[in-house]
Amino acid sequence: METGIKGTQELVVSKETSAKAVGSGLLDVFATPSMIALMEKTASESVQSYLEEGQGTVGTKIDISHVAATPLGMKVTCNTQLVEVDRRKLVFKVEAYDQKGLIGEGTHERFIIESEPFQQKADAKNDM
Template identity: 35%
Template sequence: MADLSSLKVGLEGSASALVTEERLATRVGSGNVPVFASPMLIAVMEAAAVDCLEGHLPENYQSLGVQLNVAHTAPTPIGFTVTAKATLKEVSGRKLTFDVTASDGVEQIGSGVHTRIVVDTPRFMARLAAKSLPRR
């Protein structure tokens, strides 16, 4: 098992995304209203969790998102910037749990819990490559 001792409850990370045409629900297929899409909200929340871990994982290790429970509670129009914050709330072996929130500069637009798993990158990539081989 990798040394994950630098992962401490309370670590924080953030990420932002400008609401552009490409990030609207109407563009990504998640609705018929031209507002920031829920899949894009989830992506910026995941990016905040990744930012939280920056510099804290051993060499040749990374984290992968495995679970999200998010409420998207307010709409955001094009031109606004959405900022997500992730706070590490639990470390259980290689399982990391984060509280995540997002706001658009006017109000909080989403919140939830996100779980990531720490993986050995070369081992993970070997598994992926094996899965990509032609099946008989």
């Protein structure tokens, strides 16, 4: 996998993605956790087709600034770009925009994993 891979996703801010609904605040504006989820989804899906069968990625680090509020009903666009590949570590530049401009930006780190063993290890925690 090489740097430069880009991803784009869009959504319309809804009650379900609002700060009030997800518990991160009391207002009907796009929630920071919802923005981060969109950023993670965009990054993850952008590289999925470059992985080998049975592999996936998991988010391990995020450093984001949420710089502007977005009201219900407004479209948000997330753009990601893979800027660093270090063996299994992938680092993305992430940005989110509403129809008036930049609302969030930063970096997001993901690791390439073997999906089945990873899931089994996580599930084994229930047996302890």
